[in-house]
Amino acid sequence: MAGAGDVCARWLADRADLSEGTWTGDVASCNAGDIGDQARANALRLVNLYRWLAALPPVVTDPTKDMQDQQCALMMRANNMISHTPPASWTCYTQAGADAADSSNVSSGPAVSSVDGYMIDPGNATTIGHRRWILSNSLGPIGIGGTDRASCMWTLNGTGKANKAWTAWPSPGVIPLQALTPAHGTGVDSTGWTVQSDSINLAGAQVTVTVDGTAQPVTVTQLDANYGSRYAIRFNPTGWTTQAGKTYSVSVTGIPTAISYDVQIVSCM
16 A cells, blocks of 8 residues: 555646646537547546545546547537536537437536546535546546536446455545645535445445544435445545544444445645
8 A cells, every 4th residue: 555655746746737738629610629638648647546546447548438528528518518418409419429428427627627526526415426437346448528618528338347345435545635625616525435336235334433533423325326336325524524644444334344444644735
């Protein structure tokens, strides 16, 4: 398991270039264009950074999925809204774009910055589905398409075979505080810490979080099935916030196979 120095070094290196590229498309002519290789590489690098922190294998992009997600992103941009089931009446509608929307994380932001947003995942309290897909055992190859203010990331129907028994976020080991508390907007304490599994039924899970020998209250919520994992829960801090320099011992009981792990929070400024 990587130490704090190695984690912060990779966190900072992988985030040194967060440029979104320049979208070459055009709404008026329904030209999907592209965001360029560098921007796509930047978004992919962030996906793999989060997967590395969670001890999951990296993924690659598929050119066909990339281009379908460009069509998807164009549709979101042209209609100033996001949807997984865009109707044929939408401006710049294509079947390829609609198929991508049905199989992708979709965002009203550009491709690179949206990866961080997916990992916080505000507004998805019943699923935390964007995060769970990025941390899925089955993820990959993915597609990445974007515009100046809308993007799509193909995450469904992957062929990955990570086969982890369970995955948590924040995950065991050293985790940067900056991965959980962005400079602006909602953080993971608000949307919820998560545990997901394809094989361990988490129904009835009870969660205990201990810091410095003292239990910290949490509220546990069952999440909808089959969003990146068969089973999942979120648990939200009640009356406390995640702090750098602290280690959080998590115990999940009341399930067929108990889960326990420690999360060491560090600041990687």
